[in-house]
Amino acid sequence: MAxxxxxxxxxxxxDDDSVVVYGEDVGRLGGVFRITDGLQAEWGVDRCFDTPVAxxxxxxxxxxxxxxxxxxxxxxxxxxxxxPALDQVISHVAKYRNRTRGKVGxxxxxxxxxxxxxxxxxxxxxxxxVYYAHTAGLTVVTPGTPGDAYALLRAAIDHADPxxxxxxxxxxWQKEDVELPVKGEQIGRALVRRTGTTATLIAYGPMxxxxxxxxxxxxxxxxxxxxxxxxxxxxxxxxxLAASVTKTGRAIVVHEAPRFAGYGAEIAATLTxxxxxxxxxxxxxxxxxxxxxxxxxxxxxxxxxADRILDAVAHSLxx
Amino acid sequence: xxVTTSPGGAPAEAAGEPRxxxxxxxxxxxxxxxxxxxxxxxxxxxxRLRSLYRLMALSRRVDRQAINLTRQGALGVFASSQGQxxxxxxxxxxxxQDDWLFPSYRDTVGVFARGVDIVEILALFQGSWHCGFDPxxxxxxxxxxxxxxxxxxATGLAMAARLRHDPIVALTFLGDGAAxxxxxxxxxxxxxxxxxxxxxxxxxxxxxISVPVQLQTRASSIALRAAGYGMPGVLVDGxxxxxxxxxxxxAVERAxxxxxxxxxxxxxxxxxxHTTADDETRxxxxxxxxxxxxxxxLARFLALLRDTEVVDDAFLAGVDAEGExxxxxxxxxxxxxxxxxxxxxxxxxxxxxxPQLQEQRAxxxxxxxxxxxxx
Numbered sequence: 082m083a084x085x086x087x088x089x090x091x092x093x094x095x096d097d098d099s100v101v102v103y104g105e106d107v108g109r110l111g112g113v114f115r116i117t118d119g120l121q122a123e124w125g126v127d128r129c130f131d132t133p134v135a136x137x138x139x140x141x142x143x144x145x146x147x148x149x150x151x152x153x154x155x156x157x158x159x160x161x162x163x164x165p166a167l168d169q170v171i172s173h174v175a176k177y178r179n180r181t182r183g184k185v186g187x188x189x190x191x192x193x194x195x196x197x198x199x200x201x202x203x204x205x206x207x208x209x210x211v212y213y214a215h216t217a218g219l220t221v222v223t224p225g226t227p228g229d230a231y232a233l234l235r236a237a238i239d240h241a242d243p244x245x246x247x248x249x250x251x252x253x254w255q256k257e258d259v260e261l262p263v264k265g266e267q268i269g270r271a272l273v274r275r276t277g278t279t280a281t282l283i284a285y286g287p288m289x290x291x292x293x294x295x296x297x298x299x300x301x302x303x304x305x306x307x308x309x310x311x312x313x314x315x316x317x318x319x320x321x322l323a324a325s326v327t328k329t330g331r332a333i334v335v336h337e338a339p340r341f342a343g344y345g346a347e348i349a350a351t352l353t354x355x356x357x358x359x360x361x362x363x364x365x366x367x368x369x370x371x372x373x374x375x376x377x378x379x380x381x382x383x384x385x386x387a388d389r390i391l392d393a394v395a396h397s398l399x400x
Numbered sequence: 401x402x403v404t405t406s407p408g409g410a411p412a413e414a415a416g417e418p419r420x421x422x423x424x425x426x427x428x429x430x431x432x433x434x435x436x437x438x439x440x441x442x443x444x445x446x447x448r449l450r451s452l453y454r455l456m457a458l459s460r461r462v463d464r465q466a467i468n469l470t471r472q473g474a475l476g477v478f479a480s481s482q483g484q485x486x487x488x489x490x491x492x493x494x495x496x497q498d499d500w501l502f503p504s505y506r507d508t509v510g511v512f513a514r515g516v517d518i519v520e521i522l523a524l525f526q527g528s529w530h531c532g533f534d535p536x537x538x539x540x541x542x543x544x545x546x547x548x549x550x551x552x553x554a555t556g557l558a559m560a561a562r563l564r565h566d567p568i569v570a571l572t573f574l575g576d577g578a579a580x581x582x583x584x585x586x587x588x589x590x591x592x593x594x595x596x597x598x599x600x601x602x603x604x605x606x607x608x609i610s611v612p613v614q615l616q617t618r619a620s621s622i623a624l625r626a627a628g629y630g631m632p633g634v635l636v637d638g639x640x641x642x643x644x645x646x647x648x649x650x651a652v653e654r655a656x657x658x659x660x661x662x663x664x665x666x667x668x669x670x671x672x673x674h675t676t677a678d679d680e681t682r683x684x685x686x687x688x689x690x691x692x693x694x695x696x697x698l699a700r701f702l703a704l705l706r707d708t709e710v711v712d713d714a715f716l717a718g719v720d721a722e723g724e725x726x727x728x729x730x731x732x733x734x735x736x737x738x739x740x741x742x743x744x745x746x747x748x749x750x751x752x753x754x755p756q757l758q759e760q761r762a763x764x765x766x767x768x769x770x771x772x773x774x775x
Contacts, residue, residue: 133590135586137552137586141553142556144556146557146560148536148560149560149561151563177542182744184536186751220750319755
């Protein structure tokens with residue numbers, strides 16, 4: 082996935098000279114996860130550059146650059162370090178088009194490696210998606226596969242509005258046999274990754290792989306699970322989700338972030354409103370706990386697993 | 401009067417005292433510390449001096465009218481710039497057509513001096529829309545309410561102009577309160593690192609609502625921070641429009657020539673309360689306000705222009721008449737202005753409305769139609 086993202090940035094910079102990439106350590110080092118590897122060497126320090134350690138300044142300057150006609154792609158080094166920029170994101174990035182009555186849109190991409198599972202220290206494993214998804218004016222995208230990582234990052238850079246692009250860092254090393262460039266994936270579309278009839282697993286980002294594992298394992302139990310990859314958290318593709326759940330009658334939402342007021346609550350509520358008559362069981366959630374993200378040595382007990390997902394499926398089938 | 405920062409140029413003078421047609425300010429030494437006040441060429445002919453006065457006088461008039469209109473209910477609230485016309489208008493007067501201004505909510509008259517329609521500016525305070533003008537048309541960003549958050553925008557635009565090799569300069573207004581915000585620091589530091597052509601123009605008007613500047617900084621001047629960022633710093637008498645103009649002009653020219661950013665602190669005073677909703681008697685004395693009123697930048701400039709015979713009665717009468725006409729237009733445009741289409745709130749959230757927004761818009765439309773049919 083890291084290579085797909087790197088190629089997407091490289092191709093975007095080649096196709097559009099208004100694309101600039103910057104952030105902390107993205108230049109010479111190529112990013113702590115090497116997502117921007119080689120971009121400075123290829124495009125020079127004007128197109129890919131390191132900044133002072135100043136997340137609010139990074140996002141704030143991106144606003145000025147977009148106002149001037151550039152398409153900045155900025156990196157927040159880790160999820161837990163994206164919070165200093167929240168004021169700029171919520172107060173300005175999200176609101177500029179609306180504030181100016183449509184006169185000024187901000188084509189900014191804010192890339193954030195997010196989620197746990199890599200044995201990191203505190204502040205390096207957070208899942209901040211609902212802060213962004215809850216903010217009107219933002220588009221929130223999170224790929225679950227290398228192919229989608231490429232296609233959706235290209236789409237995000239081409240997008241007329243600001244995109245918070247959440248990269249599932251534990252899947253950076255995940256491989257997929259895919260020929261780049263992958264074209265045609267649109268923002269705002271969920272994808273049925275596996276068709277099935279027993280129940281629908283709804284996942285995004287790092288949990289797509291986990292949900293797929295659960296679905297494969299479930300075959301042994303005689304269950305044929307459908308897996309829907311949300312891909313765009315805002316705006317949510319409710320049609321694809323509703324169609325799947327109409328078919329299966331059961332839905333289990335999976336995410337790493339804490340449960341309370343989490344993204345799963347939004348999906349559960351939306352499905353209840355849209356397809357209540359088709360539901361054979363309540364929409365269930367398999368999520369992180371309502372705790373701060375735990376230390377590395379016990380994080381495996383926090384993260385949703387295929388087993389927990391299958392327990393939830395069994396629970397759903399009891400209704 | 402309780403001011404930690406000493407003004408830049410000549411000592412403060414009461415209105416009516418003769419002054420010289422000159423500019424002066426104090427530079428911050430590269431390793432810190434304020435240098436002695438130095439005099440500078442003004443570079444303004446009489447026609448430009450009259451233009452400057454006209455903008456300041458019109459600014460005062462539109463500001464007074466905005467306060468009146470707030471009291472009469474046409475505006476929800478207003479943050480007056482009275483007392484700060486020299487700082488705002490003088491700084492803006494140093495910009496060229498293609499340069500950019502990044503104002504805060506206190507900078508109404510600076511934006512007005514930039515050529516933005518006053519009725520469009522006041523949309524924010526009227527509550528008709530958050531920003532009533534097209535930023536790209538005027539090269540003026542929306543008036544920003546969260547303090548100092550517009551400063552990194554100015555830095556970013558200046559960085560972009562530099563990347564494009566365009567001779568564009570950005571100027572952002574900050575206050576003494578805003579200078580305490582983290583974004584002010586990040587914006588200045590990044591501007592210095594990247595040598596971005598941006599001017600950080602701090603209007604030290606002595607108060608952040610009720611909190612005096614002594615509680616914002618322990619230092620004797622906000623301008624001193626420039627040395628820490630590795631950029632030029634200037635302390636100027638913010639009630640002396642000629643010094644403000646010349647100091648800003650020098651910074652603008654340096655920035656345009658590739659010399660990077662400048663931090664300017666203009667020492668001034670907010671002669672009115674924080675906003676029309678504020679009660680200034682709770683935190684400052686009438687005597688203090690009165691002392692600063694004697695240094696009213698508009699009266700000072702007028703006295704100088706009369707003294708030097710740059711203006712005559714006919715010119716001043718013309719400016720007054722123009723001010724009344726603008727005030728009348730504000731009254732006409734803002735009184736009883738319709739509330740707008742409620743459904744517009746859905747129209748500009750994204751370039752293309754999401755299915756969710758389309759649904760919500762339709763729901764509100766139905767609600768409005770039902771309300772209408774029962775009336």
